[in-house]
């Protein structure tokens with residue numbers, strides 16, 4: 001089975017192949033061309049955490065390729081509520097579907113699911129460490145809207161709990177990016193990730209000020225403070241609104257600066273930014289469709 005669990009399982013060549021495949025499928029994702037690549041295939045969407053983009057873009061990707069999505073719906077309506085464990089759930093869903101997309105709150109659950117599944121498993125985000133399909137679409141967006149090789153990027157916001165930035169900085173290290181991490185001191189990038197990057201000779205800088213770095217970067221990747229992952233709600237209240245991109249801040253930006261955000265946003269990007277040429281986050285959400293089409297087709301082996 002070809003699972004998609006962590007970006008660490010992919011070489012740069014394999015990542016480039018996924019991005020190239022997504023590019024070929026983009027007209028299908030836009031509804032401009034038709035495809036029956038997943039004709040007769042069933043994709044099960046097993047989401048144990050809320051999601052709008054990941055769940056619906058996987059569903060759109062499946063349907064655009066002529067397949068069918070089998071949605072668990074809410075966890076509350078499933079037998080998980082009777083105490084069924086993840087291993088048994090995965091064993092059973094493997095009998096109904098040709099591939100499983102899993103989102104789960106616990107670190108390592110996608111890897112564990114892959115051990116019990118008899119069909120490919122794609123990690124739709126587990127715990128606070130991995131969200132590989134988001135990283136693929138982030139890389140695709142950066143390649144389309146800017147460039148990947150030697151990119152000067154700042155990642156800002158909740159770098160402690162944000163799984164998207166953890167997956168992304170590993171992948172970007174394969175392309176020799178220069179990385180600046182912007183966060184309140186309480187939400188810094190985990191030290192082991194910074195250590196790993198430095199070991200790979202990646203230039204890393206850390207600060208708590210967007211003003212200090214806004215003129216020096218080509219991509220600004222904003223993230224939401226992950227309220228649901230804070231053990232103490234008071235700690236969330238202290239840090240929730242510390243970093244914000246506004247029209248004023250962008251006066252000092254490079255004219256070609258691109259702003260990405262995995263979404264959902266809360267307050268970290270002001271609405272006036274949406275109409276500037278810097279804003280890429282809604283197009284980025286669209287790119288989730290061709291990327292997930294490519295990952296579904298490659299994982300099920302219907303294309304090479």
Ligand code: CP
Nearest residue numbers: 051052053054262263
């Ligand atoms: N970016 C992202 O994973 O969004 P959802 O939580 O809505 O899927």
